Amino acid sequence: MKKKTSSFKNRLIGSLATLLLTTGLSFGQSDTGRVEGTVTDPTGAAVAGVTVVVTNIETNSRIEITTNEQGNYVAPTLRVGTYRVEFSAQGFRKNIQNDITLTVSQIAQINAQLDTGEITDVIEISSNAPLVETSSSSLGQVIEGKQIVDLPINGRNFTQLATLVPGVSRGTPGSNADGSGGNAETFRQGDTGSAAISANGLREQNNNFLLDGIDNNESIVNTIVFFPPIEALQEFRVITSVAPAEFGRGGGAVINAITKSGSNEIHGTVFELLRNSELDARATFAPTKPIFQRNQFGFAFGAPIKKNRTFFFGNYQGLRQNLPKEEGNRVTVPTSRMRQGDFGELLNADFTGLGQPITIFDPVTGNPFPRNIITRPLDPVAVRYLNSFPLPEIAGRATQNYFVKRIAKQTFNDGDFRIDHRFNDTNTIFGRFSIADDSQNDPGRIPGFQAGFGAGLNTIEARGVASGYTHTFSPNAVNEFRFGFTLLRIGFFPVNFGQNQNQTIGIGGLGAGNTNTGISLIGGGNGNFIEYLGDGGQFTLRERSYQISDALTYIKGNNTLKFGFVTIRRNVKAFQGDFAKGFYSFSDFAATPGNKPPLGQTGYEVADMLAGRTSFTSITASLTG
Structure with missing residues (x-):
């Protein structure tokens, strides 16, 4: 079978061009942050021409910038890490601020006030206090x-x-x-x-x-x-x-x-x-x-x-x-009697799990089978399929009788x-x-x-x-x-990819020889009366x-x-795969007292399988020629 392939070539998911004119910088898809601030003198006046050196403590990489006429500076595109920021200008003591932690996409506001004195005099400030970001609305x-x-x-x-x-x-x-x-x-x-x-x-x-x-x-x-x-x-x-x-x-x-x-x-x-x-x-x-x-x-x-x-x-x-x-958790597997077409256990209301007995009907005549035993020939494929299930581990019940391992x-x-x-x-x-x-x-x-x-x-x-x-x-x-x-x-x-379990069981149809090996999807309803396979x-x-x-x-x-x-x-x-192996669905209708199944159904999902009565079948195939 030819594989069904969908190709989305040359698909442009996103193309974004932006121009931002702001007093603060928005950082996009990068791993950088930024340090900015204002430098003033003891009177609060802006100091222009201050040399600002920002140094990464771990790698010793540095960037040097100068404050503008308003005393502002910006050190952009800094990798996250711990930094030292030095401020120096003629006629002022050098100001050093240590342990500045810069995080991803952060705009760190580091202001400095320079004291008058010799440039050889140093004022050091160490702080790990969290920095308040005021330049972004994110x-x-x-x-x-x-x-x-x-x-x-x-x-x-x-x-x-x-x-x-x-x-x-x-x-x-x-x-x-x-x-x-x-x-x-x-x-x-x-x-x-x-x-x-x-x-x-x-x-x-x-x-x-x-x-x-x-x-x-x-x-x-x-x-x-x-x-x-x-x-x-x-x-x-x-x-x-x-x-x-x-x-x-x-x-x-x-x-x-x-x-x-x-x-x-x-x-x-x-x-x-x-x-x-x-x-x-x-x-x-x-x-x-x-x-x-x-x-x-x-x-x-x-x-x-x-x-x-x-x-x-x-x-x-x-x-x-x-x-x-x-x-x-527990799932439902068929009992040994059910696999032989004997559903007499379902006449016990406690056994069904529904609090009511279930009657099995002849799908051809619409009449109940005597003692709930199917008298018509059983579908050999269905028998092999049911025998693939393990036997119940909990006796006395038709559903939820096998522990998941x-x-x-x-x-x-x-x-x-x-x-x-x-x-x-x-x-x-x-x-x-x-x-x-x-x-x-x-x-x-x-x-x-x-x-x-x-x-x-x-x-x-x-x-x-x-x-x-x-x-x-x-x-x-x-x-x-x-x-x-x-x-x-x-x-x-x-599971069992590479093994044709359909062929082993005898399931034919278009899906029998499909390269997507394993087994077809088989079941009905929510899997209450028998667990789905496939x-x-x-x-x-x-x-x-x-x-x-x-x-x-x-x-x-x-x-x-x-x-x-x-x-x-x-x-x-x-x-x-798209169900190329086939999807065989069976009715989960239960024929409790007062609820007779429509003609063509038995009134119980496992019995429908043995009678060869699907509710619908779907097979997807690609044809070439």
């Missing part, structure tokens, strides 16, 4: 590196800390973005809510994730592509309202995460987190305690390649987890490598490579068959490149260039994303002009 909060590392985070999912920001909550379970279903796009961190957050009550799909100023969104449910380990994050900012114009894209939160760079000092971390089921309690109705094993391990390391010039930072995080799913095996390998280089005080570059190879193999509810949403093999393979170049033309003109590329492959492969078929997606952005900042007096554009191009190719 609402949000920065989650700093210390918070990311120190606060307890279940599963080391950094997006959980976004709830520290007013107006942000975790997404609603079952939102298609929170991972609760274990589907291919969101099984990662599914036990911790994935990346689903809601800002100000908006949908979880309305958010915009950035990593080092580069788009970090996938296009299916608009969740995150790369989950950086917490050791790799310098900090991240969550903007919940009045986001700068450069962001666009989503009306929810903007989550702008920044990875760490190396410094002049060597830093390293090694970790291993172990959890298992040895001390867990057995679920109330579960016959045994399910196996739970979680090993999360990795390292982070940063160091200088050349002091004050070139730095690197790398990290790796692995996960090996056996995760119980639907612990204590579902252990999903997760194997994650994620990492980043970043290099920063400073050519001189006016030219800096960085490059980052990220990788994610994550898979979840879920055996489902019924051994050997696709059963239960999220069962099967779900895979995500992602590769990402981000780079940036910052050039300072003059203290009043700075340009930032960004390039990013992301390759994302998402896959779903049903699926719609294999799903694969390949997405390529390219981003180019540039922003030129020019400062003239008290005004700042910013010219910029962001262009994102996505190429998405997807293949969906």
